[in-house]
Amino acid sequence: MKKLISFVVVILCFFSLVGCKTKENDTINIGMVGPFTGNLSTYGNTAKNGAMIAIEEINANGGILGKQIKTFVEDDQGEADQVISAYDKIADNIDFLFGEITSGNSEILAIQAQKDKMPMMSPSATAASVTINRDYVFRTCFLDPDQGEAMASYADEKLNAKTCGIVYDNSDDYSKGLAEAFEKKAKELNMEVVVYDGGLKSGSTAEVPSLVQTAIKDNPDCLFVPVYYEDAAVFAQELRKAGYDKPLLGGDGYDGVLGVLASTNDYSAVNNTFFSSHYSVSDQKVVDFINKYKAKYNEEPAVFAALGYDAIYMIKQAMEKAGSTDKQAVRDALAAIDFKGGLTGDIKFDANGDPIKTICINEYKDGKMVLVDKRTK
Numbered sequence: 001m002k003k004l005i006s007f008v009v010v011i012l013c014f015f016s017l018v019g020c021k022t023k024e025n026d027t028i029n030i031g032m033v034g035p036f037t038g039n040l041s042t043y044g045n046t047a048k049n050g051a052m053i054a055i056e057e058i059n060a061n062g063g064i065l066g067k068q069i070k071t072f073v074e075d076d077q078g079e080a081d082q083v084i085s086a087y088d089k090i091a092d093n094i095d096f097l098f099g100e101i102t103s104g105n106s107e108i109l110a111i112q113a114q115k116d117k118m119p120m121m122s123p124s125a126t127a128a129s130v131t132i133n134r135d136y137v138f139r140t141c142f143l144d145p146d147q148g149e150a151m152a153s154y155a156d157e158k159l160n161a162k163t164c165g166i167v168y169d170n171s172d173d174y175s176k177g178l179a180e181a182f183e184k185k186a187k188e189l190n191m192e193v194v195v196y197d198g199g200l201k202s203g204s205t206a207e208v209p210s211l212v213q214t215a216i217k218d219n220p221d222c223l224f225v226p227v228y229y230e231d232a233a234v235f236a237q238e239l240r241k242a243g244y245d246k247p248l249l250g251g252d253g254y255d256g257v258l259g260v261l262a263s264t265n266d267y268s269a270v271n272n273t274f275f276s277s278h279y280s281v282s283d284q285k286v287v288d289f290i291n292k293y294k295a296k297y298n299e300e301p302a303v304f305a306a307l308g309y310d311a312i313y314m315i316k317q318a319m320e321k322a323g324s325t326d327k328q329a330v331r332d333a334l335a336a337i338d339f340k341g342g343l344t345g346d347i348k349f350d351a352n353g354d355p356i357k358t359i360c361i362n363e364y365k366d367g368k369m370v371l372v373d374k375r376t377k
Contacts, residue, residue: 027070028063028325030055030315031094033086033109034101035078037274039203043100043228043304046256047123048073049297050305051098052310053289063321064316065324083108091116095325096125096315099305103127103144103173110137120332121315123307126252127173131353136331138353140278140307140314140344142377144174147276149252150359150375154274156189158373159247161221163192167211167235168226170198178226178251194218202229205234211236222247229256229302236269250275256302258367267367277360278303278344280371286343306343314339314347 003288004029032051034044054296055069065067072093074086083105087097097113097120100106106125113120114134122130123140126147131137155161164186168179176198183193195215199207215223225248232254239248254275261267279286289309293301315330318337322329345357361373 020344026067028065028067028319029070029072029094030312031087031090031099032071033076033083033090033097033099033369035105036073036075038077038079040078040102043124044075044078044228044303046302047101047304047308049293050308050347051123051312053292053296053305054309058312058316065320074246076100078102078105080105080108082205084112087112091118094118094329096330097121097332098123098308098311098315100125103130103177103183106130110134113137117327117331119318119327119334121311121334123305123311127177132252135318135335135353138314138334138349140311140347140355141252142276142278142357142359143354144177144251145181146377147359148178148226149185150276150361151178151249151251151274152182152185152189152191153375154361154373155186155222155224155247155249156191159222159274161191161247163194163218163220165197165215165218165220165223166193166225167195167197167200167215167223169200169231172202172227174253175200175202175226175253179224182224182226182249194220200225200231201204201233202227208235208238209242211235212242212244216238216242216244219244220246222249224249226251226252226253230260233257233260233269234313236273240269245272248273252277252303252369255362255369256300257364258369259300259302261367262300267364270364271366273364274372277362277369278357279306280360280362281369282371283343285341289343298367303344310339310342310344310347314340 027213035148036044059068072090074089076082076086100109101124103125106122119136121138126144128143166179169175318330318334321333347355347357359375362369
């Protein structure tokens with residue numbers, strides 16, 4: 001009878017192991033949560049593609065701690081109500097969490113990652129609140145206030161702007177955060193803000209002509225329009241059609257505008273356009289990465305790709321310093337990291353898990369990106 005019971009126990013244990021999700025110990029498991037389909041998929045896939053290039057390079061060179069990296073990818077379609085369900089599908093299987101991409105959804109994911117003590121790295125969430133009081137949450141990108149302030153200072157110091165206009169998307173955390181930071185810094189610098197309009201809606205072109213007329217009514221010395229590259233391209237085209245040829249300013253979301261305009265082969269709309277960025281194409285390693293990305297994916301990468309790439313290499317460095325995938329040890333190693341030679345610069349983290357790094361300011365000139373200034377956070 002005892003033998004029979006023992007046999008039954010063994011069988012039950014076997015089937016319980018088969019039926020349950022169990023972490024694979026012979027690989028380094030990185031989970032990815034983000035908008036890989038839906039309206040925001042262009043950003044999610046760009047970041048993921050950059051990360052996958054890094055993973056392929058690392059695996060080809062022996063992996064991490066002698067193990068190959070395996071990815072667990074879950075699509076939340078950019079929808080806030082799907083973020084946690086996407087994460088829950090992979091949480092038991094992973095050593096580290098890559099994502100989310102947008103600030104709003106990263107906030108949701110960060111709350112759960114902190115509860116689970118799951119080390120998390122967002123490549124591109126710029127809202128300041130994402131990392132506050134969350135010691136397991138890090139980011140590769142600089143924050144909205146950092147780049148908003150940098151662009152206002154640049155407009156004052158280098159463009160000699162005395163007046164400015166600000167047009168943004170009040171429904172988008174990224175756009176709103178940059179607009180608020182720029183306005184605050186501009187006023188500190190005694191720059192007059194002649195228009196402050198939050199009516200620019202992502203993906204909608206109907207209101208752009210009227211917004212352009214509102215923005216240029218008082219002929220400001222510059223316009224700050226912090227949106228992502230698809231909307232920036234549309235706004236720039238309408239702005240130049242209306243005869244405004246003064247500087248157009250933006251944030252890191254402008255990286256990708258040239259790809260949007262490539263089909264027209266006319267880049268004149270974004271001449272005299274300045275924007276904060278995480279890198280400069282004057283850096284040879286960035287050029288090499290861009291060429292590798294184009295060869296693999298047959299498209300121009302936006303800065304999200306470089307941020308994703310650097311995120312993976314920072315995860316690698318932290319795990320190697322920790323000597324294991326123990327989540328607490330990896331978190332501690334990441335907090336103390338001194339990351340050198342990344343595509344987006346050298347990186348250390350402050351007490352909030354935010355990167356201390358250089359902000360590049362680039363200008364578009366006849367279809368090329370040109371570095372014009374660098375500012376340290």
